[in-house]
Every structure is written in C-alpha cells, then in structure tokens.
Amino acid sequence: MSQDAREGHSAQPVESISERRLRPDAQRKMGAILEAAFVVFANSGVDAPVRLIAKMAGVGSGTIYRHFPQRSDLIAAVFRSQIDACVTAALELSQKNDPLTALTRWLKRYSEFIATKRGLGNALHSGEPAYEGLMDYFKIRLCPTLKALLEAAEASGQIREGVNPDDLLIATANLCHTSQVNDPEHSQRMIALLIDGIRFGAKRSS
Template sequence: METKPQERLRKPRADAQRNRERVLEAAKAVFSVGGAEASLEAVARQAGVGIGTLYRHFPTREDLFEAVYRREVEQLAELAEELKSEPSPVEALRRWLRSTVQFVATKKGMMAALAIVMTANSELAAYSHGHLTRSIGALLARAVEAGEIRNDISADDVLRALIGMCYMHDQTGWQQSVLRLLDVFVDGLRVGKGRE
C-alpha cells in the first residue's frame, strides 16, 4: 500500500518532540560543564531518556553539537525580535550583546567540538553568521534611526568586535572583562548628548 504524501510529511509525535527538546537542554548543560568529551550517556541520563532515544534523534555526537548550536543561535535571533520593543534602542542592543556573551560562556566546554563542526560544515557557519548579523543589524538599525548610535558601523563590524572580545574565553574572569568592554564599546558608538 502506497504512503500518502501527507503521511510522509507528518510532524513528529508530541512525545518525540518533547524528548528531542529534553535531549537538547541536557546536552547544553552536560557539554558546557564536561566539554566536548562528555559522555552521551550522561546527556541521556540528564534528559531522562534512554541512549537509544538520543541516537534516534542525533545519530552522531556532531549532530548533537550542531543541533544545540543551531538552537542557541535561533534563541538569540528570537531575543533580538523581542528586544525590538525595548523602549531604548541602545539598551536593546546592549542587552542582546550581553546575552551573546552568556551564550559563548555556556559553550566554553564545546568550543573545540564546535570548531570542528563549523570547519566541516560551511552551511552551518553561513547559517549562524546570517542569523547573528540579521539580529545585530535589526537592533543597530533601530538605534541609528533613533539617532542614538553612529551610522558608520555595520552589523558585521559589531559581530567581529564581539567575537574578538570573546576570543580569550579560556582566561579566568574573561566574562566580566568582556561585559565591561561591551559597555565601553556600546558607549563609544553613541552620538550626541545620549553618549555617556
């Protein structure tokens, strides 16, 4: 009997989707603490699922790293959308940049694995760069339009500066240092009397 097209394209069952989300949350926590070599069994245990369930959703360790990374990039894009309603465009940009530093901080244990995945997967690199620059671009454009931020900086410039600031992520106290630098950076972008 032939499968109907709508049956082939049907969405995953609700419990399967919940399991996938639990695995992603658990992987984020376990990899952040245990690094790229943390066991997948620990991820399954933290998620409250069997190892077979984990492998059904993510056949390889790299698939799981990539899924966690994509999900976090999507959450940063969603945050940028939410921050568009923030009364102060400059503070919206600042909050998004600070959230991105937190994102990097939670990835400390995954950095080596992510570097390998990103190198091997140019589509993933393009995907993340596109999402992040669009997020920055929307927040930056709003601040420029409000006359609060200078108009001679691009989303790529801001992303490069942010990545550069986070480069020393393996040094003790790096996160507090980067948050201070971000404040200096954002204040340096301000124009007119709004500049602090």
Template sequence: MQHADAPTRRKRADAVRNTEVVLEAAKSAFAELGVDAPMREIAARAGVGVGTIYRNYPQRSDLIVAVFRREVAAVAASAERVEREHPPEVALRAWAEDLARFVATKRGFAAALHSGDPAYRPLPDVFLGTVGPPVQRMLDAGAVAGTVRGGVTAEALIRALSRLVDDEASDGIGGMAGLLLDGLLGPRP
C-alpha cells in the first residue's frame, strides 16, 4: 500500500511512448471513423494490445476526453505561438486557420460532447478556458491597435467560428467563417 506522502511513481519511458502513440492513433481513427471507432482498430494503429488501451482508458469516454484535451492543448499552444510572433490581426487569422482544422477534423467529438454523457460536460469549458485567454489577448491588442473590431469576446469568436467552419476546412478557413473573419479583421491584403 502506498502512503499519501510517498512520491508518485514516474511512468516508464515505454509507457509514456505508448500513451502518445495510443492518443495519436485514436485521434486518427476518430477523424476517419468517428468516436465510435473500434478499440481493436485503435490498438492496431498504435501497435499495442487492446489491453494497453483499456488499462489506461477503462471507458471509451476516458480515451475521447484524453484525445480532446490533447488537441485543445495544441490549439491553445498555436494561439500562444502566433500571439507572440505576429501582430494581432495576422495572429488571429493564423490561429483561426488552426481552429478550422481542429473543428473540421473533430466532427465526431460534437456527437460525444452533446450526448448528455456526464464525462463530457466539462469539455466545452475546458476548451474555452484553455484557448480563450490567448485569443482574448489578441482581440484586445488588435482593438487597441485599431486593426480588429473592438468589443468582441474570445468566447463569442470561438463559438461563431466553430459553428461556421465547413467540413472541408481541413485546408483552412473558407465560406462563412472566412466572411466572419473578414468582417472582424478586414479583408486579407
């Protein structure tokens, strides 16, 4: 029995590698087959046994949540990177392209998120709480610089873009989402 003040064990290198490989395989399978992709398919793509997946993710929802959180972290990292590297209007457009790819390849998550399963209830807030702050900083900086329409919240922009992105947006923003950005930022030069 482990005591509460005993140090937590670090994962072995192969266990960490397996976790990353499983999450990447699940992401790929979910994008292709939806979140109901067979666990055997995910295990085969990852090159691990099905038991490895169930040992780490006892419920399908555990795996879906882990993939979702990992992808949200990537979208947030993208927002922080472009915020540092570009003026606000350029950063927002570049980040919106990343968001479009995220939304287009995660259509299967929508069904899970709206399924009523309590495991997914916190995920929209996780998304907004993780991605919202850097997006709000870009919006605020652009409003101060006069290059972005003022008074827009990150939550409103994220929700609008997420709803307007086309299924074909894996190549970037287009259609109504592009029109929304053009109205917020002005047409592309």
C-alpha cells in the first residue's frame, strides 16, 4: 500500500483518478491561469472573457481550454481553491489569535472572498454540470471550519452557546452579497453586527 512511493515526491492524494502528472511547464501555466483568473474574476466578475484571463496569464486561450474544458470549469476551480484558502486561513488565524479575534477576522476574510464572487450566485443556479457539487463542497468545507472557530470562542466564554454555523455562514454570505455593489464598508458593519449578536449572552462579557 505504499502509495506515497508510487505517487512521487509529494503526497497529494486529493485528485488521483486519471490524474497523470502534468509536465512542469504545464503545471506552471496552470498556476498562472488560476492566478490570473482569480484576479480577473475579482475585478470584473465571473463573466469576464476568457481571452482576458489568457492574456493576463500569458497563455493562449487554447491552453486554458486544455486544462478547463469549459469556462465554468475554470470558475469552479478558482472557487474551490478559494474555499480551500479560506479553510487554511482559519487554521492560521486560530493559532495566532484568541478565539474571538480569530472568529472575527475569519468572518472578515470570508466576506471578502464572497465579495469577489459577483455573478457566481447566478451561475450556480444555471444547471451547468461543472457547478454540480460546488455548493456542497462549499458547505462541506466551510461549515466544519466555522464550527471549529465558533466552538473555540464558545469554550472560552467569549460568545454564547448554540450558534448555528450553517446559518451564520449563509447569513454572512447574503449580507455581503446584497451590499456588493456600492458600499464596501457595509459588509464590515454587517459582520460586526453579527458578531455582537453572537456575543450577546456570553459568559464572559469582556
């Protein structure tokens, strides 16, 4: 069962099925594409033209389609990697801060992520196969993450008990989504409000 030896130098069992290892140049290009897509989507929404992403990544559009057969696959990939980044950020934040601060900062971080998703909400409901399971991935990865943050803050007595992570996750997304257009400060105020809401009734009042 020595999978690691068979797989090569690094253990990344995540996508194994039919994932012949990419040539190094292909890996580089792929990274550049994801990076460029991230920036372009954040600036222009997920409806931005593929050519723009290609130019920004310094590749031809054919190369993008080699890695992401459909435009929606690229969107989904960026979305997934940002979800993962959010999970990672939670771990870091909770190591370096007290539970309430970690929770607060993570919600800010999370809301910034949501704010870069102009147009995705629409896309999600479009029935495109590439989006199948994206919402599930979103919940499956982020709910436990937020749950852990909440439980830590709860255990330290900084917030009250019984806050539902699912609700808070969606509520935050909705609050930030409606305010995306005009006021960037709005999200922050909304989050502050939510935080205050869950602090109400905490054991420690500090």
